[in-house]
Amino acid sequence: MLDGILAGRTVERPFVTRADVVVVGSGAGGAVVARELARAGRDVVVVEEGGYYAPEEYAAMTPSNTFRRLAREAALGAAVGLGETPLVAVMSGKCVGGSSVLTGGVCFRVPEEVHDEWVSRLGLVAMGARALEPHYRAIESAVHVETVPDALRSRGTDLFVEGADKLGIPMRPLRRNTHGCRGEGRCNFGCPRRAKMSVDVSMLPEAVANGARILSDALVERVEIAGGRAVGVRGRFRSESTGEPGVPFHVEADLVVVACGALHTPLLLRRSGLRSRHLGRHLTLHPSTRVFALFDERLDGWDGAFQSVYSDHFFRSDGITLISAFGPPSLLAAGFPGVAARHRDYVRRLPFTAAFGALIHDDGGGRVHRWLSREPLVTYRMSARDRVRLFRAMRILADMAFAAGAKEVILPVFGAPTMRTPADVASFFAAPPSARRAESVSFHPLGSARMSMRPEEGVVQPTGETWAARNLFVADGSVIPTSIGVNSQLPIMAIAHRIAQGIADRRATAPRTR
C-alpha cells in the first residue's frame, strides 16, 4: 500500500493545496517526473484521474475486473478507421501507475535509425541516441530491465521460435522491467507479486518517500494559465457512487507537467486555452496484429511469460516487429471465429493454441478530437504502405506457425476462412481483403503533442516546455515526434527523465522551504 495518497472519491469538501510542481497523470511519464523532482527537493503533487489499487489487490481481479477498474473506457476504446482502415482498439490505463500497470513489461530503446531521423531530419539533437543514453541507463536501472530467460518462454512461444528458425527469421529474447517473475501470465492485468516493476511499484513509492503527494480519482479539467504562464490546475474528484466528477479541487503550483498520455494530453491543453494546429494531430498507433495457431500437442500457453521473444528481422525492410503474445482464456476466446457450438469447439482447443503478434512502425494518420464526451474521438487513416505491412505481418506469422507444425491458423480478419495449409495462406494473401476487415489493436498511442525545434512545427520545445505557455511542460508519449516501431514504455520514461532533470536544473523552480 502506498502512503501519501489522497483518494479523491472519499473527499467531501472542496480541496485546495499548493505545490512547487503539479504533475497531471501518474503513468510512465508522470511518475518518472514526480520521482525525479521529489528527489531534487521539490514539493510535488501528482493528480491522477483513475483510482489506486495496491498490487496485492490485482490477484483478486479477473481480467474483466482489471479492465473496468484500471483501463480507460473499460478497455473498449477504439480509433475509428477512415477510408481503407481497420477499427483499431486502443488500450490505455486509468489508474495510479497508468498504462505501465497494463503493459507486458516489454522494454525497447528507440531503434537507432529512428533516433537518427529525429536528429538529422527534425534537428532534435536532444532526442538522439547519444543524448538519451544516460537517461535510458538511469531508467533501466531504476525499473530493473532484464532479459527474459529461455525458461520463462511458454511452449507456444517455443514452437513459434522453431517455426521462425526454419524460415531463417532470427528471434531474440525480450527485455522486460521485471524482478522475480514466475511467468504467471498476468502482466497485462496487474502483477500481484510486484514482479513487474510498473511505476506504481518502482517510481511512485520513492516519490512519496521524498514528500510527493498523490491525489487519485481526481479529474483535471483545466490547467490555469495567467500572463502566459501555468500557475496550477483545477478539476473535480470523481464521486464514490457514480464515478462522475463532483467535489472541486485546486492545486496552485509554480510549474505544471502534463502527462495524461497521447489521447488526453492534447484535449487538456486545448481545454486550457493552448492554441496550436499540431495539438491532437500526428497521432501514431503502432497497429498490432496476431495469429492463433492450433497444434496437436497440448501447450497450455498461459504457463510462461506472455511476452518473451521478438524479431526485428523485418524492421528495416517492412517496418514490422514480431513479438510473442498470449492472453488469458477469456480474452483469447473473444478472438475465435464462430457462434455457439462452432465457437465453443475452438475455445475447448485453447490448451492447444499458440499465439504470436506483430506491430507496425506506422506512418501516423491519427488524430485526437474533442467532442461530446470527456473521452476523445480518435480517428485514424492508415497509409497504403501500412496496409501492405499489416497483411505482410499476418502472412509472416501464419508461415511461421505452419513451419512449426500448426494444423490450423486463424487470421485476424473478419470473415476469413481457417487456414489449413501454407497454400491456403498464399492463396488468401494473393488477393487480400479490405483492410477494414482486419482486427487490430494499439497499445502505444504516441505523438499528439509532438516535440519540435520551431513553434510552427509542433507543440513542445526540446526541453518539454510548451511553445505556447511558460512553465507548462508535457512529459508523456504525446511528445514523441514520430512512430518508433517498438513498445514505447522505456522511451517515454527516458524522455520524461530528461525533461524532469531539465526542470530540476531551472532556477525558477528552486525548492522552497517547506
Place this chain on the structure above:
Amino acid sequence: MPRDFTRTTFFARHRVLVRALAEAMFTCDRGPDAARLEAFVDDIDSFVSHASRMLRLGLLLMLEVIRFAPFWLVWRPATFESLPCPDRIRVLERMESSRFVPVVLVFAAYKAILCLVYFEHRDELADVGYSAERTRWVRALPLVSSQAAE
C-alpha cells in the same frame, strides 16, 4: 480495495436482449441456467458501465442494431430476442459473415464483451482445462548439486 462505482447502463429491454444474445452464443446446446444468465447480464451491465457516456450510448445503439437484425438478415419480421435460439444463432452467423463491415463490428464488439466476462467464470475455465498452476519458470532455477546442498 476501493468500492466499484455503482452505475448501470441497460434498461429492462436491453437486459432481455443481452440475455438472448448470451443464450445464443453460449448455452443453446447446454440447456438454460437461468440464475447464472441473470448474474451474467448484471455483470455485463457493470462492465460496460465503466465506459464513458458516449461509448455507453454507442453500445446501446449497437444493441438496437442486433434487435432488428432479423428483419434484414434473415427476412423475419421479429426482433432478435423473440426468435427461438437456433434462429438467433443463424442471425449472429449472418452478422459475422456480413459484407457490410459495420454490421460485423457490432457483432464483434458484443462477442468480445460477452466472451471476456463469460469465459472467466470458474466453470468455463475448468471446461477449457485452464490451470492457474505455473511450472515452466521452475526450469530457470539454478541447479544445485547434492554435495553443494549439504
